Amino acid sequence: MKKTAEHQNLLAQMQQVAEGLGKTLAPFCEVVLHDLTEPEHAILAIHNNLSGRDVGAPATELGLARAADPAFEQVIANYPNTFPDGRLAKSTSIGIKDSQGHYIAALCLNVDLTVFRSLNTMLTQFGSVDTAAAITETMAPSGADAIRQRIDQFAARLGTTPRALKSEERKALMRELKESGLSEVRRAMDIVAAYLNVSRATVYNDAR
CATH class of the missing domain: 1.10.10 (Arc Repressor Mutant, subunit A)
Incomplete structure (x- = not known):
């Protein structure tokens, strides 16, 4: 797809959005901006790099599908994903369209669930009580x-x-x-x- 002045402006604005989200959601969320007008070198910016990819890397299969179909779902939120090293992730992909209704970019958020699942396990363990214990006690007044x-x-x-x-x-x-x-x-x-x-x-x- 030939890149127009409108496309360049949208991509420039989305780079600012990606940077802001990256700073806000660091360090647990990778923020990736894909330029779908150049799918072979789609990654335009990547913040909090958790996947090991580089700027200029190609689009994923999701990005390719979106670039090929203007009717493709614009927001796909909280779908399960996996980082290259096997870590579980929760991802959200947001398609960005131009004034003609064609996808020209995608903003993707990839959350590393490893830390949160470990934290959840610790909190569950810390907050557990022995319901089988024979002792019943309350420190609050009756009623x-x-x-x-x-x-x-x-x-x-x-x-x-x-x-x-x-x-x-x-x-x-x-x-x-x-x-x-x-x-x-x-x-x-x-x-x-x-x-x-x-x-x-x-x-x-x-x-x-």
């Missing part, structure tokens, strides 16, 4: 869970979070807790204040 659950339900109905409740919403919440009898739970005001991240004085004022 605290019921209060927190009611607050969560109240906030969810409003499409917000407990700590984002406004003054009038907190007052309505306190009326609901009173009607349900939960305000009679020992240290109820302390529990509510801590969960809403406000002072006890604020909670007492809202309960009036």
Whole structure:
């Protein structure tokens, strides 16, 4: 495909986008800009190089398919991929079209899943508890869970979070807790204040 002034401008702008994404998503995400007008030397820029490819390397089979078909899907997100050394990756490919509807570039993001999977394994192990243990203990006052659950339900109905409740919403919440009898739970005001991240004085004022 003959490269026009429009193509050159689009590619120049996309190089800036690729650089910005590369800096933002470093070091776990490779950002590659492909020039589909020259598929044999497609890679125009590569940031956070995780695949070992070089600028000037040819397009992948996905890039070739997109370059050959203007009707090819423009955004393919979060598909499984593999780096040359076998590491698992999650990839997203975004096609860039010119004013005539032809693909002239592709911006590809390749996330190295190795670190995240290792981290997930560690977090799962760290957060695991022995549910078969005979001992049952809670450090929260009796009824605290019921209060927190009611607050969560109240906030969810409003499409917000407990700590984002406004003054009038907190007052309505306190009326609901009173009607349900939960305000009679020992240290109820302390529990509510801590969960809403406000002072006890604020909670007492809202309960009036």
